[in-house]
Amino acid sequence: DAKTTQPTSMDCAEGRAANLPCNHSTISGNEYVYWYRQIHSQGPQYIIHGLKNNETNEMASLIITEDRKSSTLILPHATLRDTAVYYCIVRVASGNTGKLIFGQGTTLQVKP
Amino acid sequence: GAVVSQHPSWVICKSGTSVKIECRSLDFQATTMFWYRQFPKQSLMLMATSNEGSKATYEQGVEKDKFLINHASLTLSTLTVTSAHPEDSSFYICSARGGLAGGPGEQYFGPGTRLTVT
Numbered sequence: 473d474a475k476t477t478q479p480t481s482m483d484c485a486e487g488r489a490a491n492l493p494c495n496h497s498t499i500s501g502n503e504y505v506y507w508y509r510q511i512h513s514q515g516p517q518y519i520i521h522g523l524k525n526n527e528t529n530e531m532a533s534l535i536i537t538e539d540r541k542s543s544t545l546i547l548p549h550a551t552l553r554d555t556a557v558y559y560c561i562v563r564v565a566s567g568n569t570g571k572l573i574f575g576q577g578t579t580l581q582v583k584p
Numbered sequence: 585g586a587v588v589s590q591h592p593s594w595v596i597c598k599s600g601t602s603v604k605i606e607c608r609s610l611d612f613q614a615t616t617m618f619w620y621r622q623f624p625k626q627s628l629m630l631m632a633t634s635n636e637g638s639k640a641t642y643e644q645g646v647e648k649d650k651f652l653i654n655h656a657s658l659t660l661s662t663l664t665v666t667s668a669h670p671e672d673s674s675f676y677i678c679s680a681r682g683g684l685a686g687g688p689g690e691q692y693f694g695p696g697t698r699l700t701v702t
Contacts, residue, residue, distance in 0.1 A: 508693075515588075515677050515693035516628065559627075571618070572679070572691055574628040 494560030607678030
């Protein structure tokens with residue numbers, strides 16, 4: 473599975489959009505981009521995933537560049553409860569194979 | 585989203601004893617389950633992958649005789665830490681995937697089990 477690069481930490485003001493970047497320049501054509509987050513001392517929470525089209529759900533939007541070498545997770549109106557470590561992971565998704573390998577992620581601090 | 589539970593949520597045991605952690609998928613059938621370990625201020629490290637009815641596949645450096653994994657049904661996997669030592673103290677997290685064959689298969693995580701070995 474391809475590696476990802478994320479900034480170590482970011483701050484965001486409460487109520488503003490949080491834009492979390494991720495580089496995955498070695499992504500293969502059959503690899504999806506997944507985003508998870510982990511709030512302190514809890515299990516990771518699934519946020520969103522995509523292959524090449526932009527995706528949106530009730531939690532966030534995922535913008536994937538046309539060359540698929542990078543993506544951005546957008547939390548449209550960040551709240552204090554969105555403070556967490558955000559992980560961008562690429563994974564082969566053929567059948568039930570493919571493992572989620574976690575990097576260091578981005579620690580997002582939402583400030584009042 | 586789907587729910588994955590773990591039991592116990594925390595456990596304290598004496599060095600040399602064994603501890604079993606259960607992981608259940610509550611509202612879906614998990615064809616594949618994963619076990620992760622997380623030390624303080626570090627990321628999650630994948631320990632092993634198991635498919636229902638098959639032997640688990642362990643990641644490099646993980647002792648299969650020390651961390652026994654059983655995936656006996658589509659809703660239950662167990663991790664047994666045998667002869668636990670203080671260095672085994674960690675946050676153990678299970679994850680379950682029940683996606684359709686050929687699809688991306690979202691993966692859901694349990695709340696974690698905090699193991700402290702004294």
